[in-house]
Structures are given as structure tokens and as C-alpha cells.
Amino acid sequence: MEEITLAPATTDRPCAPPRGRVSKFLIPEVIFGIGTLAEVGGAIRRVGGRRPMLVSDPGVLGAGWVDRAVPHLADVRVEHRLWHGLTPNPKDVEVQSAFEAYLESECDALLAIGGGSCIDVAKAVAILSGNGGRILDYEGIDRATRPIPPMVMVPSTGGSGSDVSQFCVITDTARRFKVTIGGRALVPDISLTDPELLTTMSPELTAHTGLDALSHAIESSVSRACDFLCKGHALAAIEGIVEYLPVCVEDPYDLSAREAMARASLQAGLAFTNALLGATHAIAHQIGGALDLPHGLLNAILLPHVMRFNAETHPERYVDVAGALGVAVDGLNPSAAAEGATERVEDLSRSLGIPAGLHELGVDPADFDQFAQNALRDAYISTNPRPVSEDDVRRICLAAY
Numbered sequence: 001m002e003e004i005t006l007a008p009a010t011t012d013r014p015c016a017p018p019r020g021r022v023s024k025f026l027i028p029e030v031i032f033g034i035g036t037l038a039e040v041g042g043a044i045r046r047v048g049g050r051r052p053m054l055v056s057d058p059g060v061l062g063a064g065w066v067d068r069a070v071p072h073l074a075d076v077r078v079e080h081r082l083w084h085g086l087t088p089n090p091k092d093v094e095v096q097s098a099f100e101a102y103l104e105s106e107c108d109a110l111l112a113i114g115g116g117s118c119i120d121v122a123k124a125v126a127i128l129s130g131n132g133g134r135i136l137d138y139e140g141i142d143r144a145t146r147p148i149p150p151m152v153m154v155p156s157t158g159g160s161g162s163d164v165s166q167f168c169v170i171t172d173t174a175r176r177f178k179v180t181i182g183g184r185a186l187v188p189d190i191s192l193t194d195p196e197l198l199t200t201m202s203p204e205l206t207a208h209t210g211l212d213a214l215s216h217a218i219e220s221s222v223s224r225a226c227d228f229l230c231k232g233h234a235l236a237a238i239e240g241i242v243e244y245l246p247v248c249v250e251d252p253y254d255l256s257a258r259e260a261m262a263r264a265s266l267q268a269g270l271a272f273t274n275a276l277l278g279a280t281h282a283i284a285h286q287i288g289g290a291l292d293l294p295h296g297l298l299n300a301i302l303l304p305h306v307m308r309f310n311a312e313t314h315p316e317r318y319v320d321v322a323g324a325l326g327v328a329v330d331g332l333n334p335s336a337a338a339e340g341a342t343e344r345v346e347d348l349s350r351s352l353g354i355p356a357g358l359h360e361l362g363v364d365p366a367d368f369d370q371f372a373q374n375a376l377r378d379a380y381i382s383t384n385p386r387p388v389s390e391d392d393v394r395r396i397c398l399a400a401y
């Protein structure tokens, strides 16, 4: 066989091309399809787990999905320890409690069956298992440096994207805001999506999580870190959400619409874990952490206002977003296309019953200064297409009020 020798990396060769932008794309093994919950036992075995902690929540338990999964674990002689002591917007104290249960049961892997909260707690337990300390010690990017146990994630909401992402978000209960923890170690080993799990979501949860996925798709599409590997996923996700989210809210048992939404949510997740997000999420994390409000609902209210803010300086980034949203962009200048995209998002939210402003959620404008200070510390603020100041955050919050 011919031996191939790579040229040494150097920039001083006379004909060396200029170094261009480098793209990387990090994702788990993805299993997707109706009925794939039956593969959960094999997935755990494949990553080396024999005694996983199964993280779920009361809603998913009540819907019967854990009962449906457990025989598939038993079939391959996997013994699990069930833990479900979490609330929406998972909190540092809940992570600590889950970690103690993990140690006590001598678990060796994490399996989450649930929404983003369950998946994020499972990731947080994995960090502590490999690295020790308290979960808030790991705020930021790549702070957990030691190996962590294998993770298999089974999403039940069609929204969070956490099953494929390199992030988890935990509420700091003392400082009352959400902390974003990121790093390549947090990419799950296997993401297993069975769209049937989405059929037991209420219309309200369907709308909130679906609009969270739309926020992921739009924010990642216009992100400073978006590249060709992310763009296609983001735009396909937008098209799918606009077409199928209203159908899912109208008829929760329409399995083909649920499958399309699960696919869109997955693609939005693939885009945002690599391109990251923007000011919508950076601000929503602060309000959600302070007032314990639904993440997707806050994103839905903030998103159009962040789009208008960004479009003042970067309208061109929204032209393909507008096209994916169904706006007839031919002949429109970028500003008109961006405004068309924003109005389309507002119309969709309104049709799904999203409140018009933050005032309807009990948010107090006196807290805007604090939200502004904290939002600038959020990991996602750096990839917003337009630089953001504290004044800008206050302005966006006031517009969304």
C-alpha cells in the first residue's frame, strides 16, 4: 500500500494557503425512530453501563414511559436505580441529592428519560462523579477535566436539545440565576429519540418546548459561530417547527407530526451545541433562574425582541431564517426580510397562546438591572451576532415587558 506522508504544519512555506476558518462538529451517536425505546437496554450495555442511575420526573413516570423502558433494561441484565426528585429548572441542591443517591447505589452510568431538566441533572451528576466538588464549581466552559461516566439520553419533550448538546444549565439557588456548564465531555454517548414519547405532553408544554427549539434554531442560525455544518440543520429545524408545532398542539396524538417535531428538535440541538446561542437564551436564563419560570416560555417572549435588536446591525443574517419561516423573501431587502421573520415568529407564538409580554408573568422591571449584569456573564452572550451591553439588555427587557 502506498504510504502517505503528511506535510508538516507550517505557515512559512512560500505557497502555503492562508489559514481559513476551522469547523468542528461534535455530536453523540444518534438513534431516532418510533419504537426505539426498546433499544435502551442495548444502548446502556454498549457504552459499558451495568448499573445506571435512571433520572426521570413525575410527569414522565405518570405517563408510563419509565415502566415501558424498564423491561428493556432487565432483558439485558441491566439493574437501574430510579431517581426523580427534581423540579423544572433543575437546582444545585437537587443535583447534590441525585449525586448522593448515585454514590449510595454504586451506579456506573447515567440514563435520563425525560425533558431537558432530567437530562441536565444526569449530566451534572456525571460531572460530580468524575470530578468531585460542587456542581457550581464547573460554571463556564471545559471546567470538568476528568473522565465522566457514560451517558444515554432519551428526550421526551421535542425541545431542549440537551440530549445531543455539550451543555447543562443548573439554577444557582443562592444567587438566583442559571449557570451554564459546557464542554465536550458533556456530549452524551448516545441520544435515543423515540417520537412516541412526545405524545403525552400537554399542549402547553408542547408549545413551550417547541418554541424553545425554535429559539435554538434561529439563535444558532445567526450565531457568530454558525458554519456550514450547523446551518443546514438549523434551517431544516425552523421549517419543521413552523409546519408541525401547531399540529402537535392541536392534536397531541398525531404521531407523524410528533415525529417531525422530534426531528426538528434534534436538528436544532445539533446546530446549537456547535454554533451556540445568543442573547435570547442569555437573558432567559437570568429571568428563569430568578423567578422559576418555564424556559421555553421566556425564550418565546424574548426572541422577537432580540431579533429586532440584532437586525438593526445584522439584518442579512435573518434572510435565510425568514425564508425557512415561510416569508417570501425574493425582492425584499435584508431589513424587510428580518422584520418579516420577526413578525412570523410573533404570529406563531400568539397562535399558540404565548403571553404578549413579561408583565403577564409577574416580572418586575426593577430587576432588569440585575438581569442585565448577569446576562453578560452567560456563556451564550458571546456568540450573539451583535455585541450586547448592559444597556442593551435593559432595552430588550423593556421592549419585551
Ligand SMILES: [Fe+2]
Binding pocket: 160, 212, 213, 215, 216, 281, 295, 299
Ligand atoms: Fe433552550
